[in-house]
Amino acid sequence: MDALLITIDGPAGAGKTTVSRRLAARLGYRYIDTGALYRGVALAASRAGVAPDDDRALADLCRGLRLTFRGSGEGGQRLFLREEDVTDLIRTPEISLLASGISARPVVRGFLLELQRELGRAKRAVFEGRDMGTVVFPGADVKFYLDAEPGERARRRFTESAAATGQSLESVAADMDRRDRQDRSRPVAPLKPAPDAIRVDSTGLSIDGVVDCMLAHIAARRAGV
Ligand code: DC
Numbered sequence: 001m002d003a004l005l006i007t008i009d010g011p012a013g014a015g016k017t018t019v020s021r022r023l024a025a026r027l028g029y030r031y032i033d034t035g036a037l038y039r040g041v042a043l044a045a046s047r048a049g050v051a052p053d054d055d056r057a058l059a060d061l062c063r064g065l066r067l068t069f070r071g072s073g074e075g076g077q078r079l080f081l082r083e084e085d086v087t088d089l090i091r092t093p094e095i096s097l098l099a100s101g102i103s104a105r106p107v108v109r110g111f112l113l114e115l116q117r118e119l120g121r122a123k124r125a126v127f128e129g130r131d132m133g134t135v136v137f138p139g140a141d142v143k144f145y146l147d148a149e150p151g152e153r154a155r156r157r158f159t160e161s162a163a164a165t166g167q168s169l170e171s172v173a174a175d176m177d178r179r180d181r182q183d184r185s186r187p188v189a190p191l192k193p194a195p196d197a198i199r200v201d202s203t204g205l206s207i208d209g210v211v212d213c214m215l216a217h218i219a220a221r222r223a224g225v
Pocket of ligand 1: 012129130183
């Protein structure tokens, strides 16, 4: 088990991004943020004036899309829409909500499924998302489901993004709650732990505490425990 494919699923604000990035760096693996791909589609839809429930227009949009990750390292990869670096443009509250909306559409999920599997072919990667262990990589070598209490998740999101967005803690919590409900209740690939996922609750744990816990699980898996 030299080259592993590791998945980390969980709700917003559970610490997935920071943890996935650091875990990938510790292992010398690539870090793939699949939420960025949904956000990239959402940005393209917003620019093209495509409504999140217009499946035909979304299908046309996806056919012409070229989303790629470039660069690597602890800073993570940058997302490009054709030749444009959209990494920062996809982080607004509007795109967050729109991404949650379009991610419920099978046509969008089907398009991104192939792209994600292609990215995972070489393994040696940590994939972060909502359905990595359940749908995209059901055969992943190690699957984690990272969660934390809702209050703590909202506080973390607020600390991360308030300076940039000007949102209040209440508004961050309300947005998060709405997105979580959308993500958990959609009929296609809803957010839920894979049956064989290792559940980690990050409430009250430091990032390194979570990463060390995951590394211990990975070492145990490698040792065949
Ligand atoms: O992780 P994030 O907040 O950047 O994700 C943006 C949206 O995309 C989120 O509402 C859920 C959706 N998403 C998904 O449905 N499946 C994934 N694998 C990743 C993200």
